[in-house]
Amino acid sequence: MDSDTEEKLLAVSLLSAAARHDNVAVKNLLRNTSANVQDAETGYTPLHAAIASCGVDEDGTTALSREAAAEETVKILFDNGAIWNDLDKNDETPGCIAYRLGLKNVYRLVVDAGVRAELLLSKLDGIKALEVEDEEDEDENEEEDEENAVDGTDESGARKRQKLEPEAPAEAAGAEPKVGLANDPVSTEPPEDYIDHWDSNADYLRSSLRYTDTTLLDSSSNAVMMDWETDIMGRHAEGLLPTKGLRAMNIGHGMGIVDTKIQTHSPLEHHIVEAHPAVLAHMKKNGWDKKPGVTIHEGRWQDVLPKLIEQGVVLDAIYYDTFAEDYKDLKYLFEECVIGLLDPSGRFGFYNGLGADRRVCYDVYKDVVEIDLLEAGFQTEWEDLPVPQIEWEGVRRPYWNVDVYRLPLCKFVD
Incomplete structure (x- = not known):
């Protein structure tokens, strides 16, 4: 045989x-x-x-x-x-x-x-990232040794991590803000340059967007946000802002649903971080830059938030809902940035679409993020909300296929 x-x-x-x-x-x-x-x-x-x-x-x-x-x-x-x-x-x-x-x-x-598998993969990715950083450090130290040899100095024992330059914003890349007209006809056939998944947040930020009455679509008519999320966003705002007069931040404006809900709680401060030029143009068109107490921070949150931490900004509520970012971005946010901005009694939340294409993945990633949050010092309360019937007309790729929305509300561990 x-x-x-x-x-x-x-x-x-x-x-x-x-x-x-x-x-x-x-x-x-x-x-x-x-x-x-x-x-x-x-x-x-x-x-x-x-x-x-x-x-x-x-x-x-x-x-x-x-x-x-x-x-x-x-x-x-x-x-x-x-x-x-x-x-x-x-x-x-x-x-x-x-x-x-x-x-x-x-x-x-x-x-x-x-x-178990996802946590293990995350650990392995972390180890690989450290190995890459170590290799970069070694290369940098070798270059410094060569320079020091010329200068007659010796600092070969000092280790210095390479500072990675942030990706250029869309404006710097020469992209013009492109906002489509509401109710433009949508072809059912994918265009030649159809993109099913954005491999890079920088590429997404250079792309065009299109608003309709009920949806925000990317350049391939995939939904970035839809109005069926309105009640969910309202519940997020209620959980994050239990009283009026609090200091709030939303990362990722999109259609402005959660920011509109936050406004109903009369925040003392309302920070909005948004990077896409088309969304920024839409915000200004709708007067968000003139609303009392609202501060718009233009740029990627990875660049904006460290500066706010340095300035000593303190917040009572932080919400995160971006597009074309991965779980590792969310993990970096709560591990490195939220802990530097959030008041000890503050609250953190995020749009929980992790693995929402099928129930088993949704349940797996709910447990994964809860474990990672706990390791970062947060305890998480979950509220199950029913998902309404979703109409995907005009949307090429549905992004939700679960009958429940698990809403996270995170606080520092007591």
């Missing part, structure tokens, strides 16, 4: 054993094959097979009696490196199947495995 045939036979055997919850066979087969093999027809991994085989009885209910057996198989697979979020041919992860079948215990196992 050639090696390819043997590998295929082992894969089929493992998938079958996982589906039967034959844990002895699963353990034996994992000695010679990966826990992440996939069925060519269904795309199932052993995790998918173990969970899906719980099945549905004739009366339409899930056979929960088989869940306990599935739990043990799932644990074995995770112990042997099974990937929690692999997709099958139906675009479902193992967690998606467990949630759909109502297997609460198995679903929790998948979420916990996802949390």
